[in-house]
Every structure is written in C-alpha cells, then in structure tokens.
Amino acid sequence: MSADVILAVRGVSKSFRGLKAVRDVSFEVPRGAICSLIGPNGAGKSTFFNLVTGYFRPDSGTILFEGRDIAGASPVDVAHLGVARAFQIAKPFPGMSVTENVRIGALFGRAGPRDVEAVTQSAMQLAGLAELHDREARELTVGQLRRLEVARALAARPSLLLADEPCAGLNPTETAEMVAILRRARDAGATVVLVEHDMPAVMEISDTVLVLEAGALIAQGAPQAIARDPRVIAAYLGTEE
Amino acid sequence: MKLFVSGRSAWVSIAITLAGALLFALLPAFLSPYGVRVGQLFVLAAGLAVAWTVLGGFSGYWSFGNAAFVGTGAFVAALIELALPGWSPAGAFTVALLAAMLLNGLLALVIAWPILRLRGIYFAIAMLGVSQVCYELVSNIDALRGALGVNLIDIVPKDVRPERFYYWALLLAATAIILIAICVRHSKLGYGLLAIREDEDTARMLGVPTAPYKISAFVISAMLTAMMGVIYAHNLGYITANSVFRNEFNLNVIVYSLLGGMGTIIGPIVGAGVMTYVTQVLLGDLLDIHMFITGLLLAILVLAAPNGLYGIYDTYRLRLKRQKREAGR
Structure with a gap:
C-alpha cells in the first residue's frame, strides 16, 4: 500500500441475520481526496460508515486506516486515531x-x-x-x-472526515455553502468521504465516486465517467427487462 | 493542563457558591432552633441532591438507589467508631468519615462495572436493587448491627448548640459537594458526561471514553453521598438500618432535580429549598395531608413545567436574548 492511500478497504462483508448489507467491497481512498459514496437507499452506505467508525465489526475483510487495521476497533479508539x-x-x-x-x-x-x-x-x-x-x-x-x-x-482534527449526507434537506444556497466548507476542510488537511444523494453536489465536489448497489461496489471512477456508466444508470433507474 | 475548560463561568459559579455559603452560615443568628432544624433539612437535601446530580444530572444515568451510599456510609462510620474506643471524638470522626467515603467509592467502583453497562431505566432499577441489597445485608447480619442499632460518638463541641453545629457541618459538606460538582461540570470530565447524556453513541464517536467517565462520576457521586450520610448519622446520634436506608433518600434527590432543573447544579439546590419550605414550613401544621398536597404540587409542576423551575427561567432567558438580537438589527 502506498503511503498516500489513507483508507484501504479490502474484501469487507457484513450481514445482518442473513441479509448481506455489504458484500466483499474493496477500494482505496487517496490522502487529500474528496470521495463520494453513492447508491440507492439500502445499498449499504450507512452500514459502511458504521463499519469504518467501529460501530459494527465486519464479518470478514480488513479496513486499513493509515496502514493500521481498524476493523472491529472500538469507536473511541477509531476516533482517537483520527477518523x-x-x-x-x-x-x-x-x-x-x-x-x-x-x-x-x-x-x-x-x-x-x-x-x-x-x-x-x-x-x-x-x-x-x-x-x-x-x-x-x-x-x-x-x-x-x-x-x-x-x-x-x-x-x-481528523485526518479522515466521514460526512453522512451533509447536503440532505438543504436549499441550493446552503448546499453551495456546504460544498465550500467540505472543500476548505480538505484544503485544511482532511481527506473527505461523503455519502450523498444530491447529485449536482456530488458531481461538483468529488474527485472519485464509488457506487454501491445492494451491498456491492458496482463502479468507481471520476464523476463524469460514473454519470455515463450504464451499470450505474441501471442501478438508479432500473433496466428494461 | 488546565483545570477548567470554561474557566470564566467556573470561577463565577465558585464565587457565587462561596458567597451563598457564607450568607447561609450567618442564618442561625436570626433563626429559632426550629428554624435551624429546617435549615439542616434543606442543606442535607441540597447536598445529597447535588451529589446525585454529578452522575444522574450530568450523564443522565439516574440512580434510584443513592440511599445505599447514605446508609452504607453511616454504618461504616458507626462501626469504625465502635472499633476505636479511647480515641478523641475528632480523631475517630475523621477516620470514620474518610473510611466511609473510601469504602463507598470502592463499592461504587465494584458495582459500576456490571451495572453501568445498563442504560436508562435498567440502570435506575439496578440501583434500586443495590440499595435494597445493602439494606437487607445491614439489617440481617448481626455484626453490622442494622436491626439492633448503633450509637455514634458525640462530636459537638461543648460551647456550641448541637442544632447549630450540625447545621454548619452539613452546610460545609454541602458547599464542598457543590464546589466539586462545579469543578466536574467545567472540566473535561464534565463535558464528556454531558455528551454521554445527550447521546452516548455520538459521544463515543467523538472520542469520549464513556466507560471510565461514567465510572468516575459514579464513584465521585457515591463518595459525596456517603460524606453527607456520615454527618447525618451523627446528627441522629443513634441509627438503625431503617433510619438511614430510607426510600425517600432514593426518590427525593430525583424530585429536587425535576423540580428545580435536571442536569444543572442550581436546579437541585432550588428544588431542595422549595420542597423543604413547602413540606416543613407551609404545610408544617398539616402533617396528616402534607404528603397528599406535596404530591399534588409535584404533579402540577411536572405537567406545567417539565423542565423544572430552571426550565421556566431558561425559556424566558432565550426569549430575551432573541428579542435583544432582533432589536440590534
């Protein structure tokens, strides 16, 4: 793992009573990036945040934060490490x-x-x-x-900020403000991962977009590429059978 | 390392407390012996209620069993004094007081680990159980003399009237408790406890070490409650399990906070004052129905002002602030 990867998720899965909320997800977040996690409701985005912050313990896989495996660590310890x-x-x-x-x-x-x-x-x-x-x-x-x-x-003073739908329910002015705040946070040294439904905001702010659907990572890449990805469009709008 | 996070308001509160304590210390000069006894009841109630607040008010873990610490403190002190015959009253009392506080701190530490994992009403009920268990143990183990009763040594100096002496002793203890509560409230510990009260899971994610913080508050609360219990027991002079493991110690401390303002330090003090005044002075001649009227008053107050008297003041203060802000525009 190179030094400028702050968060590396490898093969992480989590089930609740047989329901697979997150299945075998792997990705890396470079230090200093703003990275958005999108997907339909129930895709596993919030579960994923709960796994990284130590609220849930993954069934399998590793979550490396600054090179240290934090899977299953307590929320207090994760907070002290800088999340x-x-x-x-x-x-x-x-x-x-x-x-x-x-x-x-x-x-x-x-x-x-x-x-x-x-x-x-x-x-x-x-x-x-x-x-x-x-x-x-x-x-x-x-x-x-x-x-x-x-x-x-x-x-x-976190090195990784997880923001759970920071723009939900905000009007356009407030959303623009929030986007500016997250940018300033990144410029001040924090890597930002956000879960967000507000697509214009995601497109504007993200360096990378990760798409979850039914617990699985189905796409990742630059915002423009993601917006054209047929799998992503299918996940959001459904496919013609 | 700074003692206080919010230094200025801490020092203001400390100054007000000291000034208030001084004022109350002068009161016996103007009061009848009966008035001084009512004063004792108020100061005892305020001290116990603020000791309860260190855990219950700040962290939101309501203990329904603080009588455990009043009673255990009283009996530890009494039994230690029995074991120290020939000691000077002051010496025996000092040893007994310190030992009672230490042992209650230890008791809290031992029971904290299992029961502070319980949240909300489950913790409250577990503490009710703890106070019941302590009462039964002291009542039923002959060596602890809970059924038979035990005398405490007389610590009142010759030239001081006993009711005044105990008024001052209880006032001194209550003042110490209030000062300690202020220190806790404005320290890092206090901020952590408030965060736990608002939302324990959020607190954990903010990095608040919740378990050690809750245990610390519990131990402090138990030790301060025991201190009050020891002095109260000496005031009684002779105690049985029934006279110190009293259910009203379990309940009244909560009522005072509800009445005055939960989570604040001034709230339980005001609540204790109002309740003592109403039950002892206003309704002093109506002993037959005073519990009935007290209950009725409480029900009305809780319905009309769910956040207590402090809540009424707080709403008013917020409105004033808003008006001032709008006028300034």
Whole structure:
C-alpha cells in the first residue's frame, strides 16, 4: 500500500441475520481526496460508515486506516486515531452553545489541551459559524445544525472526515455553502468521504465516486465517467427487462 | 493542563457558591432552633441532591438507589467508631468519615462495572436493587448491627448548640459537594458526561471514553453521598438500618432535580429549598395531608413545567436574548 492511500478497504462483508448489507467491497481512498459514496437507499452506505467508525465489526475483510487495521476497533479508539464522522441527522447537544458543541469535538479529538480554544475557533470559522458562536444549538436552523455537525467533527482534527449526507434537506444556497466548507476542510488537511444523494453536489465536489448497489461496489471512477456508466444508470433507474 | 475548560463561568459559579455559603452560615443568628432544624433539612437535601446530580444530572444515568451510599456510609462510620474506643471524638470522626467515603467509592467502583453497562431505566432499577441489597445485608447480619442499632460518638463541641453545629457541618459538606460538582461540570470530565447524556453513541464517536467517565462520576457521586450520610448519622446520634436506608433518600434527590432543573447544579439546590419550605414550613401544621398536597404540587409542576423551575427561567432567558438580537438589527 502506498503511503498516500489513507483508507484501504479490502474484501469487507457484513450481514445482518442473513441479509448481506455489504458484500466483499474493496477500494482505496487517496490522502487529500474528496470521495463520494453513492447508491440507492439500502445499498449499504450507512452500514459502511458504521463499519469504518467501529460501530459494527465486519464479518470478514480488513479496513486499513493509515496502514493500521481498524476493523472491529472500538469507536473511541477509531476516533482517537483520527477518523471523525458527521451524522446525517445532526446530533448536536441542544442545551449548549455553538462554541461549547464544537469545543467538545476539540476536547476529545487530537488537539493538545492548550490548543483546544484555537482549534475550536478555527473549526467554527471554517464552517462559517463564527457569528453564531453564542447561539444555542436548539436555536439553529437545519442548515446551521448541519454546519455545526461538520464543525464539531472537524474540531477533532481528523485526518479522515466521514460526512453522512451533509447536503440532505438543504436549499441550493446552503448546499453551495456546504460544498465550500467540505472543500476548505480538505484544503485544511482532511481527506473527505461523503455519502450523498444530491447529485449536482456530488458531481461538483468529488474527485472519485464509488457506487454501491445492494451491498456491492458496482463502479468507481471520476464523476463524469460514473454519470455515463450504464451499470450505474441501471442501478438508479432500473433496466428494461 | 488546565483545570477548567470554561474557566470564566467556573470561577463565577465558585464565587457565587462561596458567597451563598457564607450568607447561609450567618442564618442561625436570626433563626429559632426550629428554624435551624429546617435549615439542616434543606442543606442535607441540597447536598445529597447535588451529589446525585454529578452522575444522574450530568450523564443522565439516574440512580434510584443513592440511599445505599447514605446508609452504607453511616454504618461504616458507626462501626469504625465502635472499633476505636479511647480515641478523641475528632480523631475517630475523621477516620470514620474518610473510611466511609473510601469504602463507598470502592463499592461504587465494584458495582459500576456490571451495572453501568445498563442504560436508562435498567440502570435506575439496578440501583434500586443495590440499595435494597445493602439494606437487607445491614439489617440481617448481626455484626453490622442494622436491626439492633448503633450509637455514634458525640462530636459537638461543648460551647456550641448541637442544632447549630450540625447545621454548619452539613452546610460545609454541602458547599464542598457543590464546589466539586462545579469543578466536574467545567472540566473535561464534565463535558464528556454531558455528551454521554445527550447521546452516548455520538459521544463515543467523538472520542469520549464513556466507560471510565461514567465510572468516575459514579464513584465521585457515591463518595459525596456517603460524606453527607456520615454527618447525618451523627446528627441522629443513634441509627438503625431503617433510619438511614430510607426510600425517600432514593426518590427525593430525583424530585429536587425535576423540580428545580435536571442536569444543572442550581436546579437541585432550588428544588431542595422549595420542597423543604413547602413540606416543613407551609404545610408544617398539616402533617396528616402534607404528603397528599406535596404530591399534588409535584404533579402540577411536572405537567406545567417539565423542565423544572430552571426550565421556566431558561425559556424566558432565550426569549430575551432573541428579542435583544432582533432589536440590534
């Protein structure tokens, strides 16, 4: 494995009571890339995130993060190694201010204790939350909550950010903002893997697109190539029998 | 390493606590002996409720069995004092207090491993079981003297009135508990506990070491509860299992938080104050029906203000903030 591959997934499978949610998936994510995971509902995208973050243990296969097999490691250990996750349904701490929410990400992330404040501030800047710093999380709109979710994940100083549908439910302006935020996150040193349904956003932001269908990886490549791939079109629109 | 994550608000809270404690320390000069006894009840209730909050309020793991630590603390202290005849009262009391706190910390540590894996209502019920088991053990093992009862040494100095002395002792302990709770709340531990309360799985994915954090809070909560229990037992002078393993210790601490504001430190203090005032002063002459009226009041409050008195204040504060912001535009 070359040094500039941050995440290498090899032959990973996971079943739930006989249902194969992820089957024999292998791919690599180069360091510094923005990589999108797409596929119809139930294709195994979220399961895949749960496998990488240690929430589930794969039945077989290896997940190499920076050369280390993290398959089956605990979520806490995976987080400390430098993998952060932003949830689709934003899970901020409602009674806390924006700053406090982001600070929790920094406190338990990889910043040294002296850098917590600086990291908190820069993550809020990056996510465009600086003006909302003293707002309480429960006062925020859906779009602001999503940005808070990403800011809190980034405050952990992750080398890999997993973003679960960061653009779902956002209006076009908010989506454009989110795309810019993820780009800035990448420029700040994080590799970004996102699960996303918003195709224009995926096309605009991704270096690579991976397509899952029924748990199997059916295609991967540059966004334009993926958009023309007959297997992908069939997976999304169905085929004429 | 910084002690506080949010230093400024921590120091403000500490200053308010110290000022408040000083004010309360002066109260006996203006109160009748009966008034001082009501004060004792309030300070005891507040101390126990804040000790409970360190685990229950911050992390959301509601213990329905904190009487276990009140009672175990009281009996450990009593039995140790029995074993130290001839010691000066101050010396024996100090050893007994420290031993009771340590042993309760240890007890919490031992039971934490199996029962803190339980979430929500299952943890609450398991703790109810723990307090029941402790009560039965102390009641039924003759050497522990729970059925027979046991005397505690008299630690009141000659020239101080006992009700005042215990008021001050309980106040000192409660102040220490509140200060420790503030330190926990504003430290990394406190932020981790809040994250656990909001969503334990999210907390884990953010890198919060949930198991050690929950156990730490549990041990701290148990030790502080035991400290209160030891002083309370000396105030009683003579204890049986029935007088210290009391179900109201299990339930009232939760009621105070519900009433005042769950998860905050001020909430259980205010809740303890309101409940003590209502039951001891307002309804003091209506002993026959005071439990009935208390229950009714609680039901009304929980329905009208599910987040307690602090919740009412908080809603008002948020509205003010919003108005100010809109006016500023």
